[in-house]
Amino acid sequence: MATEARHSPWVRALVRVTPARIQWERVGLAAVGVTVPVGLSLLIDPRDATVIGAGALASMGALVGSVMDTGAAGAERVRRITLVTAAASIGFALGVLVYGHSVFTLVAVILATLISALSGAIGPVASKAGLYFLVYAVTAANADFGLDPAWQAPLIFLAGGLWRLCLTAVSAALIGVRLSPERRAIAQVYTALAAQLAAQSEAAASTAGLKLTNALDDAYDTLVASRTNITERDIRWQELVTILNASAPAVDAAIAVAAKQVVAPKETITYLRGVAAWIADARHPLPELPVTHSAGAEVVALRMALERVDRAVAQFSAAGSGRAEQLVAPDLPARQTFADLVHRVERPLSAGAETWRFAGRLVLCMAIAQGVSIALHLDRPYLVMLAVAQAMKPDFGSIFARAVQRGFGTMIGVAIAALTISLVPHGGWQILVILPLAALIPIAMPRNFGLFSAIMTSLAVLLVELHAGASAGLVSSRLMDTVLGCAIVLLIGYLPWPATWRAPRNLAKNVAGLARSIAQYAGIALEDQVTDSDAQRAAAARRALYRQIADMRTLVARSLSEPRIADAASAWMLEIAALERVTDAITAAATTQIASSTTVDRQATERAQAALRELADAIEAGRAPQTVEPSGSGPLALMDDEISSARAAASAWSTRNARSRKRVHLRREAGTEQ
Known part of the structure; x- marks a missing residue:
């Protein structure tokens, strides 16, 4: 029975059928x-x-x-x-x-x-x-x-x-005449946004957050893939890019609402679902932006973000079809050149x-x-x-x-x-x-x-x-x-x-690299965002980091099917989840900072970055992370708590790994004596 319990995770990973539409x-x-x-x-x-x-x-x-x-x-x-x-x-x-x-x-x-x-x-x-x-x-x-x-x-x-x-x-x-793939991909972003706000538990919020990340990645990939000299001059395509970019502040606000466990207004969730239905099929009625009076920096940020979404949707509704007289540079990753x-x-x-x-x-x-x-x-x-x-x-x-x-x-x-x-x-x-x-x-x-x-x-x-x-x-x-x-x-x-035998160590290096990327993101997201280019830079950094988290989940999930590293992969899944919550807390702090027009202490941000780098070094070295000075109070308090959770997860794995190595060493010594 013990052998069956030990091997069952990788056996289940081998026979697992991934859901897909x-x-x-x-x-x-x-x-x-x-x-x-x-x-x-x-x-x-x-x-x-x-x-x-x-x-x-x-x-x-x-x-x-x-x-x-x-x-x-x-x-x-x-x-x-x-x-x-x-x-x-x-x-x-x-x-x-x-x-x-x-x-x-x-x-x-x-x-x-x-x-x-x-x-x-x-x-x-x-x-x-x-x-x-x-x-x-x-x-x-x-x-x-x-x-x-x-x-x-x-x-x-x-x-x-x-x-x-x-x-x-x-x-x-x-199908492309109606821009159907592009519309479906962007509609899925707003559907995932509504699901993120409607999540009632931590597990549901984590699942919804992963779906939102995947929906964003798919939407940007779809628009970049469909980007040609013809589509760039299509008014409808340009407006779809605008609607997708308008989701960025709403995504940040939704992450902040979920991280702070704030209950989002029901009418907001209904509005987002209505926007998603209308984007996917224009025969659905265009919803009206609800008027909310809830207090709190996160809800204020969400309302401001939805106002931007509403303007983009209204502009798309009035755009009609045809070629644009003046080409507007879309805020998308650049197309690849010959070089x-x-x-x-x-x-x-x-x-x-x-x-x-x-x-x-x-x-x-x-x-x-x-x-x-x-x-x-x-x-x-x-x-x-x-x-x-x-x-x-x-x-x-x-x-x-x-x-x-x-x-x-x-x-x-x-x-x-x-x-x-x-x-x-x-x-x-x-x-x-x-x-x-x-x-x-x-x-x-x-x-x-x-x-x-x-x-x-x-x-x-x-x-x-x-x-x-x-x-x-x-x-x-x-x-x-x-x-x-x-x-x-x-x-x-x-x-x-x-x-093959260094795979657990390589997994640890990848997780450590993710922690260092989060430290870099903290420096970008928590700096003062004065201009639109600052906001776009922060949004691009957020998209890149959440995509890196999704890629790490995929990499570790693949490792679950190997007996040699299944246990390590299971542990790193917990660590990645903790690091994702750290990322959510940073995004929430940045959103609160913008909505309340406050400034985060630069020294506090640097202490948080130092804590994440120390965590990365500990993961890579296979030791327990050292205790570091908290970043501070206010918007960064939640981030401190989540960093502590990530440190605890890494400490638990290092302790378990040390015990396992000690048992192997004792068995080898006993065999030598015999």
Whole structure:
């Protein structure tokens, strides 16, 4: 029972299904995009293996586009699919070029592996492009698609990807005419604002605060992604940016209200919900700003913020549509220039030893997978390497978790494919299974990697089966080869490396970095905000810090699925929650300062910053934080209390960790004496 209790947290993390909204438009696009090419080939000639193989290849290309059809803004969706489809097609062409030449194949696989490993340092989309470049380079270099001449295969694959891209472009254009993704994203911000004010308990307020942070991040990402020369001159788009920026003071005030546990007026909550409904759909009535007479600096700040929101909403209501005569510079992160793109491409080459060490690990595992496949005379050696490539992507999550989930997902997927092959008649009836499986891609992808692997494995086996014909050996080899690849990842790419065993220390460094960022934010937020640029700078700092907190939560949550660091990750979750409350207290103090026209003592702010830096040093060193002088009374009193709570959480973990090390030391001494 003790062992079960100790391991159950990481087991639960492995099987946890993350809640996510079903995007029915993406479901339909995936189903149509993947099924139509292979379905047409079966209609043309269900007995011609060449025609069916071409249809299956086109469906594989559409499969890549379906996986990458993410994001809200149509322009961003098109860019993602274009980049990854191009990378996958180039990888496919590289594989076809070296097929049948063992030396060239090895060189090509190593080159593709290095590109895939380094792409993660550029960004998430580039990382996906690098992954699919490697996946299809390995696939094409180790498989014969039965087409003559061979260069037809990558062209057909590219055609399938372009077909899927066209579906997304048409759908995004129809939806984008009404700026629907942008409106929904901003409406979600005001819905989350209302939920933050309506929260009745500390737990509810924490959950609402996290949703508000995520909604803000999504809204800004959506507007930046949709920012083009055309949209910038659209009056409606400019006004949506204004409405989003108008939420910044309201967010600060809502955080202050929640931190001080002040009860927000019900009519204010109703107003915010009405604004959210109107932004999402203009057919809803535009709400009127309620008149409130509640006292208190936090409520006064909230009322002032809502007045700004009301002005922005009224301006948007009267704007109509058309082009702006004069372009107004939106208060959004700047679009990337060509120099920025070059810098991002150069980054992997100078990213440091850790990036190159991971590249070496991946190359080693791929080389071993290639060697094992040759030694065992596997019919489909690429399956082992594909399992290695897809599991060893640390920027997508824990390597351990992805390897385990990939293995179990493959078992489930193979079982589905085996049942389909055994029970569903041939001659095109498999389409009735491929269609719902393709529709499940956007549903399963954000929820659990194991579930996603099961669906992708089923589709891959069925698409190959249509071309190669029914074969029980195909199904069993798919299972055994993938399990072999996952074993290589765990035994060669995960367990022996120092980075695996230093993971708890690295987590502590990340949490310490968050504490130092909060100290910097305190200096920005609590200084006198005289001009609009001061307020914008403080708002930008707040957005960046809350996004960093959300990213830290994601990083630590991924670590919960690893037995080695699950306990440390659970402890750091508590510390991150305490540091988030410190951040809320700083925001509340800054909001109170502005609303009451008071000034926070600079020395008190510096003492608070010093306390946070000492906390960061203690977390990084693995010791209990030292006692520091309180910052003062008034607006900073709550911040002192929350810093004390964060110090207590860090002290509890350091004490627990010291006891654990002592027990290990005593056990080692006892073993030596025996």
